[in-house]
Amino acid sequence: MRTMAIVGSGPAGFYTAEAALKAFGEDVRIDIIDRLPTPYGLIRAGVAPDHQSIKAVSRRYDQVAADERVRFLGNVRVGEDVGVGELTAFYDDVVLAVGAPQDRPLGIPGDDLPGVLGSAAFVGWYNGHPDFKDLEPPLDTQAVVVVGNGNVAIDCARILAKTVDELQASDIVNHALEPLSRSEVRQVHVLGRRGPHQASFTLKEVGELGELERATPLVRIGDFPPETEDAALETGQRRVVEVLRRFAARGPDASRPVTLSLDFFRRPVAVLGHGQVEALEVMKTRVDENGRAVDTGETEIIPCGMIVAAIGYRTASIPGVPFDEQAGRFVNEAGLIAPGLWCVGWARRGPSGTIGTNRPDGFALVERIAKETLAGDKPGRAALIALLAERQVPVSDFDDWRNIDALEVARARAGAPREKIVELSELRALFEG
Numbered sequence: 001m002r003t004m005a006i007v008g009s010g011p012a013g014f015y016t017a018e019a020a021l022k023a024f025g026e027d028v029r030i031d032i033i034d035r036l037p038t039p040y041g042l043i044r045a046g047v048a049p050d051h052q053s054i055k056a057v058s059r060r061y062d063q064v065a066a067d068e069r070v071r072f073l074g075n076v077r078v079g080e081d082v083g084v085g086e087l088t089a090f091y092d093d094v095v096l097a098v099g100a101p102q103d104r105p106l107g108i109p110g111d112d113l114p115g116v117l118g119s120a121a122f123v124g125w126y127n128g129h130p131d132f133k134d135l136e137p138p139l140d141t142q143a144v145v146v147v148g149n150g151n152v153a154i155d156c157a158r159i160l161a162k163t164v165d166e167l168q169a170s171d172i173v174n175h176a177l178e179p180l181s182r183s184e185v186r187q188v189h190v191l192g193r194r195g196p197h198q199a200s201f202t203l204k205e206v207g208e209l210g211e212l213e214r215a216t217p218l219v220r221i222g223d224f225p226p227e228t229e230d231a232a233l234e235t236g237q238r239r240v241v242e243v244l245r246r247f248a249a250r251g252p253d254a255s256r257p258v259t260l261s262l263d264f265f266r267r268p269v270a271v272l273g274h275g276q277v278e279a280l281e282v283m284k285t286r287v288d289e290n291g292r293a294v295d296t297g298e299t300e301i302i303p304c305g306m307i308v309a310a311i312g313y314r315t316a317s318i319p320g321v322p323f324d325e326q327a328g329r330f331v332n333e334a335g336l337i338a339p340g341l342w343c344v345g346w347a348r349r350g351p352s353g354t355i356g357t358n359r360p361d362g363f364a365l366v367e368r369i370a371k372e373t374l375a376g377d378k379p380g381r382a383a384l385i386a387l388l389a390e391r392q393v394p395v396s397d398f399d400d401w402r403n404i405d406a407l408e409v410a411r412a413r414a415g416a417p418r419e420k421i422v423e424l425s426e427l428r429a430l431f432e433g
Contacts, residue, residue: 004093018362039398043058057355074397091378116309138276145280172416312328330347348365397431
């Protein structure tokens with residue numbers, strides 16, 4: 001019987017478990033371990049709360065978790081409650097699918113001033129992640145700068161620009177909805193080092209900016225190359241640029257109190273302020289013949305009271321696992337870290353691709369495991385459960401998650417799918433007894 005531990009219950013973890021069930025049939029037992037008492041990782045706490053259709057992928061993961069060969073073990077901190085070396089002693093294969101939960105810092109002078117937030121923290125706050133429940137974004141400011149040109153940057157800007165009515169049917173947590181209802185933010189800047197042709201957000205994300213009730217998306221017409229150059233773009237990017245050109249042609253709308261400016265060809269060089277964020281100094285850029293952003297030497301100041309850095313993420317290091325500090329992920333060769341120890345998803349390749357990208361990644365890793373390794377006689381789950389009991393670590397299972405889920409749904413405000421429980425002590429009380 002092959003025993004497998006998958007550390008992390010987000011998309012990469014569940015797709016890897018799905019692949020292992022298909023590859024090994026009845027000859028496998030899989031434990032999906034997570035440091036939180038609740039499953040789904042990025043789906044639960046990273047996907048925008050107003051994108052419920054994307055979150056629906058968790059129903060596919062439910063089917064995996066319900067399989068009798070699989071067990072969810074929540075509230076278990078690998079590296080603290082149990083070591084990686086202990087897991088590799090217990091299981092034939094240990095797969096690290098922990099994602100990349102840590103923000104990359106801006107790395108510029110002043111980025112430690114109060115009012116500078118990482119997007120993981122900001123998104124975690126409004127999505128109800130226990131780690132960020134006490135974040136207090138300074139929403140008593142007129143202007144916010146979001147640094148980044150990907151979907152997460154657009155998500156952050158959209159949430160800041162939406163009305164409370166627009167957010168009511170989402171699963172944004174009440175501790176975020178209430179301060180957002182009092183927000184004084186009227187200008188949101190989304191900063192990108194390159195131009196519209198290089199923006200990395202998707203058509204759906206950028207299209208939604210044109211449907212906001214009180215906000216107008218603004219793009220400078222001078223940021224576009226000649227329209228004839230659009231034809232050389234890949235189809236999806238060309239459609240994104242078409243939408244951006246419509247925004248530029250439409251211009252400001254005096255009837256809408258919020259502006260959402262997509263500021264291309266700008267990179268941050270310094271956060272300015274005395275004791276808190278007061279402005280961001282940016283360098284104007286251009287794209288060279290190799291598609292790289294290069295400085296023009298001209299700077300400008302954007303007054304603001306809050307900055308959200310959406311410039312990428314890092315995997316959290318785990319004691320005993322080789323880590324590439326520069327890349328922000330585990331040292332690995334096509335998923336292999338050491339005999340019996342593997343990684344998958346963002347922990348393997350860095351934070352790139354979509355949720356769906358993790359499925360072929362998980363299946364490819366399992367295919368390699370099946371070719372290169374054999375099942376042993378390691379004890380698997382029984383040994384881990386015994387160790388955690390000895391160390392008095394309370395463990396949640398999938399039935400506990402179902403109970404938490406039902407309670408969250410019952411607590412939902414009118415029209416919302418759920419109200420998440422964000423206090424770890426409250427979550428633990430639901431399964432510790």
